[in-house]
Amino acid sequence: MQKLPPLSLYVHFPWCVSKCPYCDFNSHSLRGDLPADAYINALIADLDIAAVDVIGRTVATIFFGGGTPSLFAPKQLERLLNAVQAKFLLADDAEITLEANPGAIEHAAFADYRAIGINRLSLGVQSLDDAKLQALGRIHSAADARAAFTQARAAGFSNINLDFMYALPGQNVLQASADIEQALELQPEHISHYHLTLEPNTVFYARPPALPDEELATEIQLMSAERLEQAGYKNYEISAWGKSGYQCRHNLNYWRYGDYLGVGAGAHAKLTVAPDKRWREVRVAHPRQYQQQMQMKAGATTRIAISDADAQFEFMMNRLRLSEGFSRQDYESATGLAASSLNSGLEQAFGRSLLEELDDGRICPTALGWRFLDDLQGIFLPNSPD
Numbered sequence: 001m002q003k004l005p006p007l008s009l010y011v012h013f014p015w016c017v018s019k020c021p022y023c024d025f026n027s028h029s030l031r032g033d034l035p036a037d038a039y040i041n042a043l044i045a046d047l048d049i050a051a052v053d054v055i056g057r058t059v060a061t062i063f064f065g066g067g068t069p070s071l072f073a074p075k076q077l078e079r080l081l082n083a084v085q086a087k088f089l090l091a092d093d094a095e096i097t098l099e100a101n102p103g104a105i106e107h108a109a110f111a112d113y114r115a116i117g118i119n120r121l122s123l124g125v126q127s128l129d130d131a132k133l134q135a136l137g138r139i140h141s142a143a144d145a146r147a148a149f150t151q152a153r154a155a156g157f158s159n160i161n162l163d164f165m166y167a168l169p170g171q172n173v174l175q176a177s178a179d180i181e182q183a184l185e186l187q188p189e190h191i192s193h194y195h196l197t198l199e200p201n202t203v204f205y206a207r208p209p210a211l212p213d214e215e216l217a218t219e220i221q222l223m224s225a226e227r228l229e230q231a232g233y234k235n236y237e238i239s240a241w242g243k244s245g246y247q248c249r250h251n252l253n254y255w256r257y258g259d260y261l262g263v264g265a266g267a268h269a270k271l272t273v274a275p276d277k278r279w280r281e282v283r284v285a286h287p288r289q290y291q292q293q294m295q296m297k298a299g300a301t302t303r304i305a306i307s308d309a310d311a312q313f314e315f316m317m318n319r320l321r322l323s324e325g326f327s328r329q330d331y332e333s334a335t336g337l338a339a340s341s342l343n344s345g346l347e348q349a350f351g352r353s354l355l356e357e358l359d360d361g362r363i364c365p366t367a368l369g370w371r372f373l374d375d376l377q378g379i380f381l382p383n384s385p386d
Contacts, residue, residue, distance in 0.1 A: 009260065062097070168211075
């Protein structure tokens with residue numbers, strides 16, 4: 001019988017102080033008081049429903065994402081964590097991450113978040129250039145970001161990620177280099193380094209700012225990669241850099257095509273229940289409707305079966321983001337499909353020098369494959385032409 005994949009839990013908090021013009025996540029600007037207790041009640045009701053499908057399985061990681069989870073007080077998140085521990089088997093060494101924005105948190109609360117069991121912090125810094133932060137619509141300053149990091153360290157957090165973006169409006173190589181150098185001065189354990197993209201249904205998509213062209217963006221990316229590697233960070237995922245031992249275990253489970261529960265407004269889940277049976281779930285997106293449905297115990301989920309063709313593509317879409325690549329056994333264990341089902345796509349990717357097979361049998365993206373990752377992933381789309 002197929003061994004079930006590792007299991008993670010994602011909890012979505014859909015409010016922000018203000019909506020950033022580049023953000024296409026399910027987040028809403030906070031108007032009036034935060035309905036904190038009511039939303040925590042809805043999440044706990046959602047956990048009751050979700051627990052039925054994973055009886056006996058251990059939750060290895062928890063991620064509080066958003067939106068801005070740090071708008072919720074430590075005592076409110078403690079009530080939620082207590083509910084998780086009451087309803088699920090939680091690993092003794094579980095990684096528990098909280099996303100926080102430097103401009104939307106009382107810094108004195110960092111110690112309280114650490115005290116309730118949160119052991120990893122992800123700060124949405126994006127840049128340490130005040131002009132660039134203003135162009136991105138961020139509500140914090142570079143000084144706010146440095147202060148938040150310092151206070152998090154003082155509160156006992158020894159595993160901190162900093163989110164940064166590059167190819168920002170009007171950004172040149174010198175400005176991008178300064179951002180990287182200032183990030184390294186803080187010495188975080190992990191840096192997420194994302195290319196700013198214009199996503200549909202965002203302000204930036206409707207009214208695009210002047211962004212670096214592809215050649216300049218590539219120059220910035222290559223410069224940043226070289227400097228991060230020199231500083232001892234490993235590029236283990238296309239946008240993720242970690243010091244040794246500090247890879248994000250929660251995100252690794254996504255990228256390795258593990259299972260995850262998702263609770264909260266608009267949250268997604270993916271579960272394997274048998275070698276030939278897996279499904280994806282999506283919660284209703286609007287916070288008010290989500291809370292109403294959970295209050296009535298009516299459920300808030302659309303469940304969709306994942307076909308074999310979709311499982312193949314989803315596995316490849318995620319695993320090709322990792323520098324470690326994958327083995328044919330990894331593919332069979334995660335999907336329940338025969339490795340031979342990949343042969344056509346692999347042959348095409350090898351022929352275009354987008355993938356390589358190492359001596360130990362691992363199949364990894366080449367430097368060219370990572371540079372043109374969308375093209376590489378597209379080879380494995382269902383019904384993709386050869």
